[in-house]
Each structure stands twice: as structure tokens, then as C-alpha cells.
Amino acid sequence: MKPFDFQRAGTVSDALAQFAPGSAYLAGGTNLVDHLRAGIREVDGLVDISRLDLTEIAELPGGGLRVGALVKNSDMAAHPLLRERYPALAEAILAGASGQIRNMATTGGNLLQRTRCVYFYDPATPCNKREPGSGCSAIGGFGKYNALFGASEHCVTVHPSDMCVALALLDAVVVAESEAGGRRIPFADFHRLPGDTPHLDTNLRPGELITAVELPAVPVAAQSTYRKARERTSYAFALVSVAAALRTEGENVAEVRLACGGVAHRPWRAHRAEAYLTGKPATAEHFRAAIEAELEEAQSGTENAFKVPLLRNMVVSVLEELRDGRTPQRRAEQGGAA
Amino acid sequence: MKDTPDPGPTFPIALPIQLAVNGKRHQLDLDPRASVLDTLRDRLGVMSVKKGCDHGQCGACTVLADGKRVLSCLCLAASYDGADILTAEGLGTVDQLHPMQQAFLDHDGFQCGYCTPGQICSAVGMLDELAQGMPSHVTPDVRKVAELNDAEIRERMSGNLCRCGAYVNIVSAIREVGQGQAASAALPMPVAREVTR
Amino acid sequence: MTTDPKTASVGQDRVRIDGPLKVTGTAPYAFEQPTENPAYLFPLTSTITRGKIRAIDASAARALSGVLEVLTHENAPKLLAKTDTELYILQSRDVHYFGENIGAVVAETQEIARHAASLVRVEYDTEQEDTRFRPEHPERYNPGKINTGIPADSKQGNVEQGLAEAAVTVDEVYATPYEHHNPMEMHSVIAEWDRERLDGVLGVLGERPHLRIHDASQGVSYERLMLLPLLGLLPQQVEISSPYVGGAFGSKGIPHAQVMLTVLAARLMPGRAVKYMLSRQQMFRSVGHRLTTHQRFRLGAAADGTLTAITHDVQQSSSRLKQFAEQTVNATRHLYAAPHRETSTRMVPLDIGPATFMRAPGEFPGMFAQETAMDELAVKLGLDPIELRLRNKPDTDPESGKPHSSHHLGECLKEGARLFGWEKRQAQPRARQEGEWLCGMGVAAATYPRQMTPPTKASVAFREGKYHVGIAAADLGTGAWTVLTQIAADALKVPEEDVVLHIGHTDLPLAFLAGGSTGTYNWGSAVMVAAVNFRDRYGLTPAEGDEAEGSAFFPDEAKKYMLDAYGAHFAEVKVSTVTGEVHVTRLLGVYDPGRIINPRTANSQFIGGMTMGISAALHEESYLDSRPGYGHVVNSDFAGYHIAANADVPDVQARWIEHPDPMFGPTGAKGIGEIGIVGVPAAIGNAIYNATGKRLRELPFTPAKLVE
Structure with missing residues (x-):
């Protein structure tokens, strides 16, 4: 870790003023401090924003919520209104990391979580995300976590956040401030696909500071859930995850939302599947056909080929569960003995 | 690898930082790079917090910071200026064990003992979170209040790895304390005592 | 007793x-032993797999405020005798594997040492490397003898005849991956050199160097014996302490390079203690690992299940720098009776760091193959797997013909079946489903020998x-x-x-x-x-x-007997038909451990081994990227290399049948540190087969192998 300057910001405008090229904002530190110590990233200075007054969860007119950027993940998942209105989001947060990390990690920081690709973490190997132009080691290497959708020859990794999959489901809005003024970034425009610039995870501009995430009113989200498959029962990143919301009318799908994690460089909203399913009978056959429609775009190698049936099964299962109101049963089974 | 390494600022940076550790106040001049973990161990000689990975992946360094369990390896001390830090030896001493420490002893909830201080701090913080009604990944309905049961304990303690494999005994120990706490209503968070070194 | x-x-x-x-x-x-004003070490490690160091430029590191010393092969103190190739470090420009210690920075703080190390530039002349394990490797060789001093190969009877006579045969290949011990306490050393005054009858005779080491060690006596010839010191000149060890599992059994690295660095600054704790990533480089195996296992049996032939042919990885020839075939030679039997061991030499003991070296990988093959045989015979094992329990040791000093495997199997509710198991796979979960039960025997001390x-x-x-x-x-x-x-x-x-x-x-x-x-x-x-x-x-x-005293009479501990493992699993995720819902071990000194700590030893067995069965695999230019384990942290977490281990129980065995010595104890892990992955894999009908022959059992 290279020595760096350290400043604490008292207000958002202080923070923006203190930021200089080569600086980084420090909030919960769960990702950034790790990167600095591992030699993945160097900074000239840190602007400590952890004490800014951005820790409120407030109701928005019309039934949405505004979550301050510095709300801890654990506080966000525990918030009664959030749990009631967006169970998939609470579940997604709780499926990530550990109790200690959720007590430290912040909403804004979670949006900026960087990949867990083993080569990104290994400075002795090429990685275009860590060192642009050096190459992608994950192609032909340790590949079981590699993406199914939207990868490029420059980067095949996936986004690691659970929370962001649920935010994609909800069409959240990222609120950011900069010296040039504030802006609101639709969630779909926030994270990027790798293309030939995999070192850029998001469309946030240098020095821009996330101040809040807005959750719009999404009535269908009251019937939503998040399921995560992983190699260890807890405290592991997703192989594949699925966030879904479903409303049926009679036998048919009236409204459906579907987002997938562990499959792309950004949280993957399954628009094709949603479009296929809307208005169709809410049956396993159609749920399967819907995700097959999405999977037409998928590309996999030998090491990550299992993600195709995994994603298909999980989508079908989660939609069936929502249709039948069985989500609590599955969650209890995940934690209990046989 | 860059050809000409940039050593960064050549001036020694030392930030004035105040930490209360196990009830004792310390005024320190610290390198901004110093973690709370290394500050406790290397600067203050407080070894009742352990380094098991230095990357937020094992839980051995768990402390209670202002009452909440956190990973001290990922806490920069500079950012925790003014914080109250409690480690295992601040919870209880050999002569006067905290109920959680006594339960770990009674249930043999450890073998090598290296992850143990972090497990115990985590368990204390975890029961507090549960008492506040926070849900977990295995809470069947995330909209409802979680119960104290083995599945909840296992999930909530999964951020503390134990390579010796004492998990089932750890769960027994925490269950006993948790049930005792539930019976005697919510116990207040333990108050740190002055530790003389 | x-x-x-x-x-x-x-x-x-x-x-x-x-x-x-x-x-x-x-x-x-x-690392926590009190020291006055210590200095901190961070190593320089090779970023190539094989070759020679051409040049090291440490000028930027040396110029950094707070840096005390940069140690490389150019200024390293000379070692005397090359009695151990792993410890004979910094004596040449040679690089033998990726992550090898090639030097160190010593500084006033950990932050400075680590940063300074990142500023050291090393140039290499690389040589052709080979880190790709394959059983048919052209340079694979017969090591002659394997660990514990037994021959690499064994042969009794005529296995081809035995297989030809069999009504049913099994012929399969099983594989186990590289694994890393990962004790929670990363290896730590404090080394300090002093002068010791020698007093004679007539006054001061002189001075000599004195080395004080605090290490995380499984045995300070033998550690010192290993260091002395390299350092050219007398026993009185070296003092090592290690009162508390934060887990080891074999990795702290003998000293690895980090001990010598710290000792050499401290030699450059006498009177100052030098401290070094490995990073978690470094734990995957130079402190040993469990080697990877490829095992062909063949069984022949008569229609009643009586074994006619057993063969076990093992290819396993080896470091070119230092051989570690695990006794993977050992249990095969002793556990079951059969007239025709053959085992072989071949080493595959690679440019990797040395392997070392990891909880039940040999018995762990070997029994995964043997006890999975036995399950496959039971399925083919339509025989209960417990009954199959009971029918092949030998009366005397199958290899030597010696009687057993004590042998209660049958009791363990029967008592375990009773406690576990084995009678509820359906022999037919996929017979029990609860919601999306397929449920099954599996069993495996365990044995662990008396080791010479x-x-x-x-x-x-x-x-x-x-x-x-x-x-x-x-x-x-x-x-x-x-x-x-x-x-x-x-x-x-x-x-x-x-x-x-x-x-x-x-x-x-x-x-x-x-x-x-x-x-x-x-x-x-x-x-x-x-x-x-x-x-x-x-x-x-x-x-x-x-x-x-x-x-320590052991009876001479013991030579007349075969000495082993025994056990049986019972696993119940549920496997998701949606995700392929496996949960081990129950694991029971029943043991024949001789005398139990303290039931509390013994129970923890057993369940600890079993928990590590769950971990190995479901999670553990060090992925060695063998492409040229890589040559090292890339999932080298706890996010990439999973060990079991609390949520993976809902119900693990141990029981034992106590028959003190005086042939093991006056305590009557047979030793329990390792038997708890032996066979556990086989029991879990057999349960997965019972649940799903899928036979997995390679560890670990990940969702990728089960989802469909």
C-alpha cells in the first residue's frame, strides 16, 4: 500500500472539494481497503465520507423509498418499510457477505463493488480490469464464475453484488452529486458491460459522489424474492442468483420482473424473458420458455457451462414459488436440516 | 508492473487519532494506512483480536466498534477516530468471564483458540442484532421477526470461519446464552472495564 | 494404565x-510474544515459475523511510549444509516455483515493509516450466519408498486371475485435488540473534551467536534438529518456543522457508527481533499443500460379496525441489481381505512448491477412492454396503498376516448403523425426495495406522x-x-x-x-x-x-501385531434438484480409538476432523493454473478457496467404543487426530449417489457437478 493523504469530509460539498485526481472516497471500506492492501489499487489520497449525513431511509411521495448512500447494508435490510415493500431487496442484501461486513458496507459502496475474479485479485497475472491492456487471464483459466451474457474478449467476469441484482429488478435510481451539479442515473445506465473498457465498472464520473439510491414505488415487488446458488451455504459469492417479482391474474402472468446475478459484468435484467412471459399462463413450461428466450444470448465455455441449467432451474423454481406463495418454505429449508 | 515505481509521498504522514480500546483511551499518531487491527496488535499490544486473513474473509479480527460487530482488518484507524473498540479481553477476563466466554468454555466451542476471540465478539454482537429484530438469510419471511434457533445462529455466525471445526459446539454455546438472554429480557450490551496493561 | x-x-x-x-x-x-522494538518483514516472492534471477533493483525500497534492510541472495548469510532443499534458501539465483521466497524487506512497520517490497524490481531469465499434472506424465517415476518408509508398490497373488474369477468387478478412476491447510493462524515467526557469553572455569571464554525463535510449530525439538545443520549451530545456540498454535493440520509440522527467511533477515540485524506473519495469499505458496492424486481402483468380488482382488494404482504430484510421497495406497493394503492384491505409487514431478503432511496424508485421498469403490461394488452386487464391508473384514492383517492388536471396525459399523437409523435408508437411488431436495444416506469405513515415533x-x-x-x-x-x-x-x-x-x-x-x-x-x-x-x-x-x-516406552511385543485405529462414518445429505447444492444434514462418526483420555477434547477432535471432511467433500480445491506464465494456485484466499462455514455444518456427532490397546503404549490410546477425516468425503459422495443416482469420483462435490 502506497502512502496516501487522508482527509475527512464533513459535508457533501466538502467531500467534492476535497476530491482530487488520484483520490478515492472511503465509506465502509470493505472493498476499497482490501484493494489497497492487496496492491490492486493505489491512491494518492482518501476522502473519508463515512461521517456525512447520508444515513436516512426516507419515504418518497407515491410509495417509494430514498436510501441514503451511507446507510449500512444491515440497517437497510432491517428497515421495516423496505422489507414490506421490497422483500427481494432485503433478501438479496442478507444473502451477501457476512453480518460483520453488512454492518460496515454502505449502499453507495455496494453499487461500486468490484469483481471477485481471482485474476483481478492476483497482481502477478494479466487482467484488463486491473491493468488495462494486459490481457484477460480468466479466458482459458479459472473460469467457473465467468459470465454468460455480455462478455467481451477483454473481460469475462461478473458483477459480485447481490443487492444490485435486486436494485436492477426495482429500476432503482442512483442519485449522484458533483461539483457540476447533481444527476439521477437510472439503474440500467449505471453499470457497464466490459466491451473494450473493462476497467470501468460504472458510468459514474471521476469525483462524482453517490448520495442516495431511490426505490420507486413498485407494487409488484411486494411479491418478490431473491435466490442465490453458491458453493458454500453462506458467506460466498453467487454462482448464479435470481431476483424476481410476479403478479398473476387468474391463470396468467399479469406482471413479471426478473433480474439475474453471477451471469454478466453487470446485474442482468432479463427483459426478453419478461416480454415473453407477460400475458402467458403462469406455468412451469412458460417459465422455462421465458428463460430459454433469454438464454439464446448466452455464451458459455466448458468451465461455466453449468450456469445455463442452473439459471434455467432457478428462474423456473423462483417463479413457481412466487406463483404459489412458497418462498418462506424454501428459505426455511435453506437454513434447516432435512 | 510499472517500470519506475512511484513510492508515493515521501513525507511521513502521521494523523492524530483517538481510540478507546476496552475502556482505555489512547491518543496515537498513526499512518493513514494502519488498520484498527494492526493498531491494536502492533501499536497497543492488544492481542485479543486476531489476524486470520487481513481481507475481510474470515472474521478472526471481529471487534465490537461502538457496539456493532465489524472486521477490524478492513477498518482504517483514521476513519475510526473516536470510536469505542471492544475486544474479547474487554468483554471479560480470565477471572471474570463474560457469559459468552463461559459458554464457549463449557461447550468446548473452540480448539486452537485462534478464531475464538472473534467468534465471541461476533456472537455477542449477533445476539444483539437478533434482539433488535434484524432478519437474516434464513429467516423464512423476511418481513417478520426472526426467532432464535440453530439455523439462525449458524447463518449469522458464518462470517467467522473455524478451521478446527468447532461449529456445532459454538452453536450450542451461543444457543445457551441466547436463550438465557431471552429469558431474562434483553441484557444491555456489556460495559467495558478499564484494562491495565 | x-x-x-x-x-x-x-x-x-x-x-x-x-x-x-x-x-x-x-x-x-x-506473533504475539512480547518483543522490544521489533522490525517487520515482508517477503519478496518469485513471480515466475522456473528460471534464474538476473537482477534485483531494491534502490527504491532502500530509499524509503523506515526500511531497515533488504535481504536477497546477494547479501544473505551463507548456509552450511544443504540438508533440506526447502530450507536452503537465498543461496543461489535459482527459482524453483512461483511464490518462492527470494528475499525480504525488513522495516519499522508492516505497512512500510509491504509497500517497500512492492517497490523492489526483479528481472528473471525464465526457463521452460511444467506445472500441469497429468497421470501419463513422461517423467513420472517410482519413488521406491513412500512416506512412513513403506515400499511404493506391493503385490500378492495374481490380480488378473482374481479379477477373472470375480462375478462382479469395479474399475474406476478417482481424483483428489490440491488442498491447502489454511489454519486460522497464518504461519508466524519472530527471530532474534544475540551474543551468548561463554563462561569457563577461569573466566570468560568468549562469545557465540544465540538464536531465539518464536514459531507456530507442531514440534520445536525436530524443528531445531532440522535447522541446526543448515545454520551450522549447536543445539544450545538455538532456542525455539511455541506454546500456543492457532491450528496447523500438518502445515506447521516441519519448518518451511518462512522460518529460514526470517532467521536470515534477523541475522543481518543482531539484537533486533524480526517478525513475520504470512499473508493469506502466501499460505497458498510456500508452506506446503496436500498433493493431487489420480487413482485407478479395481475390485473383484464373488456373488456373495467376498473380495477376490484389490488393485490401487496411484499417480500423484510432486515438487521437483523436494519430494513428498504420500502413502495413498497404505490403507488399501490393510483394510479388507482379498487373496489377490496389488498397489503402486508413481510421482509426477512438477515445478511447484513442496507438498507436506495434511490431516491424514495418504489415508485421506486413498480412502476416498477405496470407500467409494466399495460403495460402487455394493450397488453392483445389490448388497448393503455395511454388509459388504463386514463380509470382507480380515481376520489378520492381509499384507503381513499379523494379528491385529485390536480391531473393532465391525462394532463401529453396526453401532453406527443403529444410531444413525440406517434401516431407514432406501437402497434404490432417488427414492426419497422432500420438496426440491433429494435425500440420501451413505457410509464409509475409516482406518488410521500407528505411526512410528x-x-x-x-x-x-x-x-x-x-x-x-x-x-x-x-x-x-x-x-x-x-x-x-x-x-x-x-x-x-x-x-x-x-x-x-x-x-x-x-x-x-x-x-x-x-x-x-x-x-x-x-x-x-x-x-x-x-x-x-x-x-x-x-x-x-x-x-x-x-x-x-x-x-516414551512401547512394548516389544507390539511388533507381533498390526496396530490401527478404526471407525465408520455415516452421512445424510440433501441435494437440490434446482441448484445441485449439497447440504450434509447429518454426519455421524463411530470410532475404535483405544482409550479416551478426555471425552470433551476427544469429541472435539473427532467432530473437527469430520467437519474438515465435510469441507473437503463440498468445497476445497486449490486451482493450479498450469498455463505457461501462471504456474500457481489462483484462488488463493478464503473467497476463492472455500472452507466450511458454520452454516455448512448443522449436525455432526461422534461416538466411540472404548477398547484400550496396550500395544499402542501405556496410555492405551490409539490416536484420534486424523481418523475423523478419513473416509468422510466417501461417505458423503456415497450419500449423494444414494440421493441422486449420480456417482461423483472427483472431489469436491460442487453444484457444477450435480446441476442438470
Whole structure:
């Protein structure tokens, strides 16, 4: 870790003023401090924003919520209104990391979580995300976590956040401030696909500071859930995850939302599947056909080929569960003995 | 690898930082790079917090910071200026064990003992979170209040790895304390005592 | 061991003596030993796999404020004898594997040392490398003998005939991956060189160097013996302490390069202690691993299940720098009877770091193959897998023909079946489904041999009303602090409170390391003999300062017998038909462990081994990227290399059938550190087969292998 300057910001405008090229904002530190110590990233200075007054969860007119950027993940998942209105989001947060990390990690920081690709973490190997132009080691290497959708020859990794999959489901809005003024970034425009610039995870501009995430009113989200498959029962990143919301009318799908994690460089909203399913009978056959429609775009190698049936099964299962109101049963089974 | 390494600022940076550790106040001049973990161990000689990975992946360094369990390896001390830090030896001493420490002893909830201080701090913080009604990944309905049961304990303690494999005994120990706490209503968070070194 | 049941300590449930220190976090591990003004080391490690160092430019590091020294092969103190290739470091420009220690930076703080190390530029001349394990490797070789000194190959009868005579055969290949021990305490060393004054009768004779080491070590006596010829020092010049060890599992059995690295760095700054704790990533480089295996296993059986032939042919990885030839075939030679039997071991030489002991080396990978193959045979025969094992239980050791000193495998299997509810198991796969979960049960036998132990001594001294028992033993979490105190109390016929145990220091009587599950019977024997000698010499009312020593004793008669511990593992799993995720919902072990000294710590040893078995079955695999230019394990942290978390382990229970075995020595204990892990992955894999109908022959059993 290279020595760096350290400043604490008292207000958002202080923070923006203190930021200089080569600086980084420090909030919960769960990702950034790790990167600095591992030699993945160097900074000239840190602007400590952890004490800014951005820790409120407030109701928005019309039934949405505004979550301050510095709300801890654990506080966000525990918030009664959030749990009631967006169970998939609470579940997604709780499926990530550990109790200690959720007590430290912040909403804004979670949006900026960087990949867990083993080569990104290994400075002795090429990685275009860590060192642009050096190459992608994950192609032909340790590949079981590699993406199914939207990868490029420059980067095949996936986004690691659970929370962001649920935010994609909800069409959240990222609120950011900069010296040039504030802006609101639709969630779909926030994270990027790798293309030939995999070192850029998001469309946030240098020095821009996330101040809040807005959750719009999404009535269908009251019937939503998040399921995560992983190699260890807890405290592991997703192989594949699925966030879904479903409303049926009679036998048919009236409204459906579907987002997938562990499959792309950004949280993957399954628009094709949603479009296929809307208005169709809410049956396993159609749920399967819907995700097959999405999977037409998928590309996999030998090491990550299992993600195709995994994603298909999980989508079908989660939609069936929502249709039948069985989500609590599955969650209890995940934690209990046989 | 860059050809000409940039050593960064050549001036020694030392930030004035105040930490209360196990009830004792310390005024320190610290390198901004110093973690709370290394500050406790290397600067203050407080070894009742352990380094098991230095990357937020094992839980051995768990402390209670202002009452909440956190990973001290990922806490920069500079950012925790003014914080109250409690480690295992601040919870209880050999002569006067905290109920959680006594339960770990009674249930043999450890073998090598290296992850143990972090497990115990985590368990204390975890029961507090549960008492506040926070849900977990295995809470069947995330909209409802979680119960104290083995599945909840296992999930909530999964951020503390134990390579010796004492998990089932750890769960027994925490269950006993948790049930005792539930019976005697919510116990207040333990108050740190002055530790003389 | 004769004890008065009313006053006996052995066999009683005792809370760990070191427990209060451990639950308060105040037991001092190696890195935590008090030192005045220490300096901190961060290593320079090779970023190529094979070649030579052309140049090292440390100017930027040396210029950094707070940097005290940069150690490389150019300024490293010379080592004397090349008695160990792993420890003979910094003596040349050669690089043997990725991540090898090629130097170090020593600085005032950890932050400065680590940063300075990143500023050191190393240029290499690379050479052709080979890190790709494949069983048909052109340079694979017969090591002649494998660990524990047994021949690499064995042959009895004519296996082709035995297989031809069989009604049913199994012929499959099983594979186990590289694994890393990953004790929670990363390897840590403090080294400090001083001058020691030598006094003669007529005054000061002179001075000589004195080296003090705090290490996380499974055995300080043998660590010192290994270091002395390299350093060219006498035993009196080197002192090593290691009173508390934060887990080891074999990785701290013998010293690895980090000890020598710290010792050499400290040599450059006499009088100043140098401290080094490995990073978690470095734990995957240079402190040993479990080698990877490819095992062809063949079984032939008559229609009633009687085995006619067993063959086990193993190819396993090896470091070109230092061979470690695991006894993967050992259990195959002894567990089941069959007239025709053959085993072989071949090593595949690669440019990787040395392997080392990891909990049940040999028995762990070998029994995964054997006990999975037995399950496959049972399926083919339509026979209950417990019954198949009972029918092939040998009357005498199949290889040597010697009788067993004690052999209660059958009891373990039967008692386990009863406790586990085996009768509820459906023989047909996929017969039990609950919601999306397919449920199944599996069984595997376990065996672990008596290991030979080099000389081991203990002492008893009477001081201030207490019996001070000394032995250079180690407690890795095993309970040695407590059980040796119990053994000493009974042997001295005093209450435990009157015994003060001293372990983990080279000033104490020489002891073999904590390994091979020998600790309790080996150290325990030495402590008992020392106590007997003490009482013989001083009676029941010793005087202040009275002291006696004793050496571990084992009966000569034991040579006539085959000595093993036994056990049986029962697993119940549920496998998701949606995700392929496996949960081990119950795991039961029933053991034949000889005498149990302390049921509490013994239980923890068993369930600890079983938990590590779950971890190996479901999670553990070090992915060695063998492409040119990589050549190292890339999932080198706890996010990439999973070990079981609390949520993976809902219900693990151990039971035992106690038949003390005096052939293991006077404690009657057979050793329990390793048998808890042996066969566990096979039991889990067999349960997965019972649940799903899918036979997995490669560890670990990940969702990728089960989802469909």
C-alpha cells in the first residue's frame, strides 16, 4: 500500500472539494481497503465520507423509498418499510457477505463493488480490469464464475453484488452529486458491460459522489424474492442468483420482473424473458420458455457451462414459488436440516 | 508492473487519532494506512483480536466498534477516530468471564483458540442484532421477526470461519446464552472495564 | 494404565486448561510474544515459475523511510549444509516455483515493509516450466519408498486371475485435488540473534551467536534438529518456543522457508527481533499443500460379496525441489481381505512448491477412492454396503498376516448403523425426495495406522509443592495441554491441580512433533515413564528440586501385531434438484480409538476432523493454473478457496467404543487426530449417489457437478 493523504469530509460539498485526481472516497471500506492492501489499487489520497449525513431511509411521495448512500447494508435490510415493500431487496442484501461486513458496507459502496475474479485479485497475472491492456487471464483459466451474457474478449467476469441484482429488478435510481451539479442515473445506465473498457465498472464520473439510491414505488415487488446458488451455504459469492417479482391474474402472468446475478459484468435484467412471459399462463413450461428466450444470448465455455441449467432451474423454481406463495418454505429449508 | 515505481509521498504522514480500546483511551499518531487491527496488535499490544486473513474473509479480527460487530482488518484507524473498540479481553477476563466466554468454555466451542476471540465478539454482537429484530438469510419471511434457533445462529455466525471445526459446539454455546438472554429480557450490551496493561 | 476409578483423572471430562486464556484472547501465539522494538518483514516472492534471477533493483525500497534492510541472495548469510532443499534458501539465483521466497524487506512497520517490497524490481531469465499434472506424465517415476518408509508398490497373488474369477468387478478412476491447510493462524515467526557469553572455569571464554525463535510449530525439538545443520549451530545456540498454535493440520509440522527467511533477515540485524506473519495469499505458496492424486481402483468380488482382488494404482504430484510421497495406497493394503492384491505409487514431478503432511496424508485421498469403490461394488452386487464391508473384514492383517492388536471396525459399523437409523435408508437411488431436495444416506469405513515415533522424553521436577512436567510437545487445539496434565496426574497419583505442565519449548525434553495422531500415546507414554521414574527415585514425599526423566516406552511385543485405529462414518445429505447444492444434514462418526483420555477434547477432535471432511467433500480445491506464465494456485484466499462455514455444518456427532490397546503404549490410546477425516468425503459422495443416482469420483462435490 502506497502512502496516501487522508482527509475527512464533513459535508457533501466538502467531500467534492476535497476530491482530487488520484483520490478515492472511503465509506465502509470493505472493498476499497482490501484493494489497497492487496496492491490492486493505489491512491494518492482518501476522502473519508463515512461521517456525512447520508444515513436516512426516507419515504418518497407515491410509495417509494430514498436510501441514503451511507446507510449500512444491515440497517437497510432491517428497515421495516423496505422489507414490506421490497422483500427481494432485503433478501438479496442478507444473502451477501457476512453480518460483520453488512454492518460496515454502505449502499453507495455496494453499487461500486468490484469483481471477485481471482485474476483481478492476483497482481502477478494479466487482467484488463486491473491493468488495462494486459490481457484477460480468466479466458482459458479459472473460469467457473465467468459470465454468460455480455462478455467481451477483454473481460469475462461478473458483477459480485447481490443487492444490485435486486436494485436492477426495482429500476432503482442512483442519485449522484458533483461539483457540476447533481444527476439521477437510472439503474440500467449505471453499470457497464466490459466491451473494450473493462476497467470501468460504472458510468459514474471521476469525483462524482453517490448520495442516495431511490426505490420507486413498485407494487409488484411486494411479491418478490431473491435466490442465490453458491458453493458454500453462506458467506460466498453467487454462482448464479435470481431476483424476481410476479403478479398473476387468474391463470396468467399479469406482471413479471426478473433480474439475474453471477451471469454478466453487470446485474442482468432479463427483459426478453419478461416480454415473453407477460400475458402467458403462469406455468412451469412458460417459465422455462421465458428463460430459454433469454438464454439464446448466452455464451458459455466448458468451465461455466453449468450456469445455463442452473439459471434455467432457478428462474423456473423462483417463479413457481412466487406463483404459489412458497418462498418462506424454501428459505426455511435453506437454513434447516432435512 | 510499472517500470519506475512511484513510492508515493515521501513525507511521513502521521494523523492524530483517538481510540478507546476496552475502556482505555489512547491518543496515537498513526499512518493513514494502519488498520484498527494492526493498531491494536502492533501499536497497543492488544492481542485479543486476531489476524486470520487481513481481507475481510474470515472474521478472526471481529471487534465490537461502538457496539456493532465489524472486521477490524478492513477498518482504517483514521476513519475510526473516536470510536469505542471492544475486544474479547474487554468483554471479560480470565477471572471474570463474560457469559459468552463461559459458554464457549463449557461447550468446548473452540480448539486452537485462534478464531475464538472473534467468534465471541461476533456472537455477542449477533445476539444483539437478533434482539433488535434484524432478519437474516434464513429467516423464512423476511418481513417478520426472526426467532432464535440453530439455523439462525449458524447463518449469522458464518462470517467467522473455524478451521478446527468447532461449529456445532459454538452453536450450542451461543444457543445457551441466547436463550438465557431471552429469558431474562434483553441484557444491555456489556460495559467495558478499564484494562491495565 | 492402571488407575483408581475414584481418583482417576484420565477418562474424565475436563475443561481445557488453556481455555480461559483462549476465550479471552490472551493466550500468546507466536506473533504475539512480547518483543522490544521489533522490525517487520515482508517477503519478496518469485513471480515466475522456473528460471534464474538476473537482477534485483531494491534502490527504491532502500530509499524509503523506515526500511531497515533488504535481504536477497546477494547479501544473505551463507548456509552450511544443504540438508533440506526447502530450507536452503537465498543461496543461489535459482527459482524453483512461483511464490518462492527470494528475499525480504525488513522495516519499522508492516505497512512500510509491504509497500517497500512492492517497490523492489526483479528481472528473471525464465526457463521452460511444467506445472500441469497429468497421470501419463513422461517423467513420472517410482519413488521406491513412500512416506512412513513403506515400499511404493506391493503385490500378492495374481490380480488378473482374481479379477477373472470375480462375478462382479469395479474399475474406476478417482481424483483428489490440491488442498491447502489454511489454519486460522497464518504461519508466524519472530527471530532474534544475540551474543551468548561463554563462561569457563577461569573466566570468560568468549562469545557465540544465540538464536531465539518464536514459531507456530507442531514440534520445536525436530524443528531445531532440522535447522541446526543448515545454520551450522549447536543445539544450545538455538532456542525455539511455541506454546500456543492457532491450528496447523500438518502445515506447521516441519519448518518451511518462512522460518529460514526470517532467521536470515534477523541475522543481518543482531539484537533486533524480526517478525513475520504470512499473508493469506502466501499460505497458498510456500508452506506446503496436500498433493493431487489420480487413482485407478479395481475390485473383484464373488456373488456373495467376498473380495477376490484389490488393485490401487496411484499417480500423484510432486515438487521437483523436494519430494513428498504420500502413502495413498497404505490403507488399501490393510483394510479388507482379498487373496489377490496389488498397489503402486508413481510421482509426477512438477515445478511447484513442496507438498507436506495434511490431516491424514495418504489415508485421506486413498480412502476416498477405496470407500467409494466399495460403495460402487455394493450397488453392483445389490448388497448393503455395511454388509459388504463386514463380509470382507480380515481376520489378520492381509499384507503381513499379523494379528491385529485390536480391531473393532465391525462394532463401529453396526453401532453406527443403529444410531444413525440406517434401516431407514432406501437402497434404490432417488427414492426419497422432500420438496426440491433429494435425500440420501451413505457410509464409509475409516482406518488410521500407528505411526512410528522417534525418541521422545519427558521430565518431572518437584518445585514449590508442585510437580512440573516438561515435554517439548505442542497443542494445536488438540487438547494436549489438558490430556497430558491428566495423564501426569494419574501417573504421579496426585490431583491435577498439583501438576504444572510445560510444553512448546526447546529447553524441555526432546519430543517428536504433533503429527500422525501420535501425540497422546507418544508424549503420554513419555510422561508416564518420567512419572514412574520420579516416584521410583523419590517416593511419595519428594524434596524441593527433585527431578527425573523418562523416555516414551512401547512394548516389544507390539511388533507381533498390526496396530490401527478404526471407525465408520455415516452421512445424510440433501441435494437440490434446482441448484445441485449439497447440504450434509447429518454426519455421524463411530470410532475404535483405544482409550479416551478426555471425552470433551476427544469429541472435539473427532467432530473437527469430520467437519474438515465435510469441507473437503463440498468445497476445497486449490486451482493450479498450469498455463505457461501462471504456474500457481489462483484462488488463493478464503473467497476463492472455500472452507466450511458454520452454516455448512448443522449436525455432526461422534461416538466411540472404548477398547484400550496396550500395544499402542501405556496410555492405551490409539490416536484420534486424523481418523475423523478419513473416509468422510466417501461417505458423503456415497450419500449423494444414494440421493441422486449420480456417482461423483472427483472431489469436491460442487453444484457444477450435480446441476442438470
